[in-house]
Amino acid sequence: MEALAIGEVAQRAGIRTSAIRYYESVDILPAPLRINGRRRYDSRVFDRLAIIQMAQQAGFTVSEIRALFNGFAEDTPAAERWQALARQKLVEVDALLLRTQAMKQLLEEKLLRCRCLTLDECARCIHDQGNGELLVPMKHFWK
Known part of the structure; x- marks a missing residue:
């Protein structure tokens, strides 16, 4: 798996690094692996960011997006x-x-x-x- 720096993820996703950190802080993006104290993401982060972006475009709040990921039984x-x-x-x-x-x-x-x-x-x-x-x-x- 590719270990991407936060800047690389932000650039490829077309968002700011601060948005990624915010998503982590509000539990809609899981905390990444840290190597030498630096965030390292695998390519699955782009799937999660795409879902977050679509949910935002549909008008969902952060709480509602969090519920999408964490508010249901895992097998839902x-x-x-x-x-x-x-x-x-x-x-x-x-x-x-x-x-x-x-x-x-x-x-x-x-x-x-x-x-x-x-x-x-x-x-x-x-x-x-x-x-x-x-x-x-x-x-x-x-x-």
Whole structure:
């Protein structure tokens, strides 16, 4: 097996050495073999980095990526792991889409049509149009 230095891995993977160290520190990349105090990786590190990159692109957090690797029984097939995490992430994405749609509606239907000269006037309009309540409840914007 080839023993690669962290710089070689980073260059070939197109990431920074600090990212590799970070992945190790948060337990999504196993600690490598050390030779004379220096990290040495075998070529399997690229498989793990590819999985990490895909998970990040899908919006998974570090905790979720850690769960992908360490949160299942060792014999759990990869497909089952991805599907379980994907189902959970889709619930979050759907909620985010609802919040985003509400934001877009507020921007298009209210803020782009604003004709107020002062923010005090805006506040009165908001209260008048919303019967004293916010036009779009804040729960639509933040969890």
